[in-house]
Amino acid sequence: MAAVAATALLVAACGGGGETASTQPTKQTSTKASADTKPKATATKAPSDSEQLNTLLTERAYALHSGDEAAFLKTSTGTQATRDKRAIAAAKALPLNDVKMEADGTEIDGDRGTIKVHMAYRFDGIDEWYWKTSRMSVEKTDGGWKVAKDRPTYGTLAPWEHTRYKARSSKHFLALAPARMKVGKLMRDLEKGRTTMRRGLKGVKLPERVLVIVNRNSNDTKALTKDYKTLSAVVAIAEAQISTDGPARKVSDVSGNRVFVLWRSYGNRPPKARQRVIAHELAHVALVKRTGGRVPVWLSEGTAMYASGDVNRASDAGALLSGGVLRDSSKQKPAERALSLTRLAKPSSLNRMSAVGISFAYSYAAAAAYAIADKYGQGALLRLHAAFNSEKIKGKPGRKLTDKVFKKVLKKSLSQVESEVEAYARTKSPF
Incomplete structure (x- = not known):
């Protein structure tokens, strides 16, 4: 029962969410x-x-x-x-x-x-x-x-x-869904998503079996997890209880790994899109031990989008960087402010953003992950995780720490990497 004393609850709410950690x-x-x-x-x-x-x-x-x-x-x-x-x-x-x-x-x-x-x-x-x-x-x-x-x-x-669930099993998953809910090819989605994630992040190990809980909507999910904040675009959430140690806030213990799927947002998507959602969440499950308290949200979410093959996600950021204008002018500034590795340099950077800001932050995070993987290799994403968890690199989460990590791993400054990310994003612009 030692894990009851876990110091944080890590929630990765994807498709429009973020990561939050709360101390206990x-x-x-x-x-x-x-x-x-x-x-x-x-x-x-x-x-x-x-x-x-x-x-x-x-x-x-x-x-x-x-x-x-x-x-x-x-x-x-x-x-x-x-x-x-x-x-x-x-x-x-x-x-x-x-x-x-x-x-x-x-x-x-x-x-x-x-x-x-x-x-x-x-x-x-x-x-x-x-x-x-x-x-x-x-x-x-x-x-x-x-x-x-x-x-x-x-x-x-x-x-x-909370309610009556029906259990379904496959080789790598136990899925609980409301007893009367028809979930179609959910188990196939889960297994296909797992294959996609393993192909996208070679060498990263997943638990042999993962618990997935399907709920109708965000209200049902909120009944089961205390740190979930309602966001209209959320499709799925990966959750774990973690303990962190030392100045680098490295993860020392993990328990309670599970994935929530919100059927109202998930069920009407085409099969490939559903499988990408699963691959994204499983990337968070697989990387939870590497996602310490200093790992920036652009890296954790960007790596998950890279693992899921969500290559087109960078197009929104690219469009804005190429001079695109939103129909609602009041949302232009929040969207533009989200396109910054400095703005996304903390694990909690998404917490106070608007829905529009979060959407463009995800797009920019995808651009960052793909730009880095294309130029420095897929392994660079994992080396960056390791560097943020290293006590040899001093500093609190933020711009200065990110600059130190980039110089150590990529041999480039933050401003240089930012330029590379922006250039990559523009190549994905639809105009």
Whole structure:
């Protein structure tokens, strides 16, 4: 359960999104309940309230993992029992491999109390743990302690708590989609996208299997991930919990890798476009250990677009650099400001941009990645990632650090590389 204390949540929201990272305090855990083994009764002195609550979490985790509806409902009371009945029915349809619950602080006042609970769960064939933190209100009844209310601390739910999902499997993916949703050739898209990504980034290793969660829209996705910000153009999101260390903010631990697909934006696209979306997100999954806290957004997003074969994405930036004018003149300046490696030099550079600015930032990032790969080779993109993660190169994310990295890896200054990127983008202009 050490990964519960991950210091950041990395979200790569693509097709119009960005990467964000939010810090979380380290969680000191005091008790652990796992579904690996069924709890055994002890024949010693009467257990204390704290010990009874530990047993409650153990029984709740075990019942959830095993799909034992009766046992799960015995752990709650009132309206929570009603919610639990829906949740256990939905959980039984999923290939849950294990469930663990940890109490991180317990407060008891007579026959009532509150517990901060970290729940970890994983699925068959997926080597990742996923997390939910909640604050449980508990009540002491004639039948012992029961959960009266389970409130997600960050407003995020486990999949089975949100809606009923149907699980689909292929060689490299476990996909969860709403039970009544028709997803067509989703599994084919996933496998084809994986092939595209591996071809685009040779030598970069993907997890053997990846969890993909399909939702109808952004509202459904927001229920499952706390740092997701609604953007109308978002098609898919790669998410992971990461820990970073040292002055270079290098990634030291990764957990919770998964990809969200927003069907409303994704499902009506042609097959090749859908597969590019998947390849893009899988590039983020594959590169998450290399995407430390100093890697600029133009590099992380540009590399993902390069890996997905999204060569035409640079055309919008090229058109603007070639004198193109937007129909809505009020959007011209935000679009032009986005065409800058300096402006995109931080991991969080997209966070405060408008939708128009973000769209052109993505286009310029694609131009940067393709320009660098064409001139210096595909490996230069990975060498740049490594340099931003190197403690030998000092500095905070921004223009000065980018200049140092370019001089180290490409033997060119930031201004020289910027000129090369602009020249490449203009070659992709439609006029």
